[in-house]
Amino acid sequence: MTTAQELRDKKQTWWDDVDVGHEFPPLVIGPLTSTHLFRWSAAIENWHRIHYDQSFAVYHEGLPSVLGQGSWKQSILPRYLKDLCLPDGWPWKVSFQHRAMIVPGDTLTIWAKVTKKYQEEGLGFLDLDVGMRHYAETCPGRATIVLPIRNGKPIPYPFVPPKKLSEQTS
Template sequence: MSLPLEELLKLEPEEIVAHNERPKADDLRNKQQIYYEDVEEGLELPKYVYNPTPTHLFRWSAAIENFHRIHYDLDFGLNHDKNPSILVHGSWKQSVVPQFLKDWTLPKGWPWKAQFEHRAMLVPGDVLIMWGKVTSKYEKNQMGFVELEIGMKTQDGIESMPGTATVVLPLRNGPDIPYPFVPPED
């Protein structure tokens, strides 16, 4: 059952992890479209919960060939850079945003744009919650535009990545969103 973000943050970290709403691959393959008309201001998107480990961070470093030792060498991070631990990559956090938006708009919607800031150091052991909330919506050129507030909070409620996003959803009786998406002119 989906909990509002503020209620989720009242739980212990292991309880937060149990409320992960990130869909499995089969869920995405069989996902029913969310239409513009289904969305209201204040609607919270499903919360994606992550619990990165040192192994995850090492693998991400190798995959993207980022060999800065603060992401996988604890001794270096603690003693050289005086960090609290090894650090979660900003690029990993950035990779979560398009996945989060794409999953919500599938199969016929389109994540259009997102912007966010990195505001906090995240370390293994942090439970991270990717969240989104509808702030406004409007129709243009027979497409539904939905404005979102997005972010990634820690189990302690620290906002590590505040931002905004715009997604495009089809109207229930409207045309398909063009692929590739070309935004309408103002």
């Protein structure tokens, strides 16, 4: 887990210092409990009983346990990328698929590895493979982040993607 103080003191990772193949420090969350799942359901008002009602999940739905929410997983990945980019980088975009289920007791390792490094309009981009791993890869995906270049121009905020890259996205 990351503490508030670590995020307050986070030193910038520079685009110049990262190469293809670089693996960012992972974020480890867990072991998850049914209480964590319930807290997320309450936070977003998702009342599907498979996420907090053990009897319903097991005896009615035939599941091994209450299930971790896909919506929680898809909120953790952007959070992780935000942390990697702090204080002045930008976690531009992330795509992923939902694969293996997560259940209480699981410990998740959220990770990112650089697959491509390039510049566009003077900004430093990194394409990443990302994921969330327990006994399997539960949320594999790809992301693109922008890290500042030493003596380069500031990353604009609000972020406006370079036209060439924006056209590839939409």
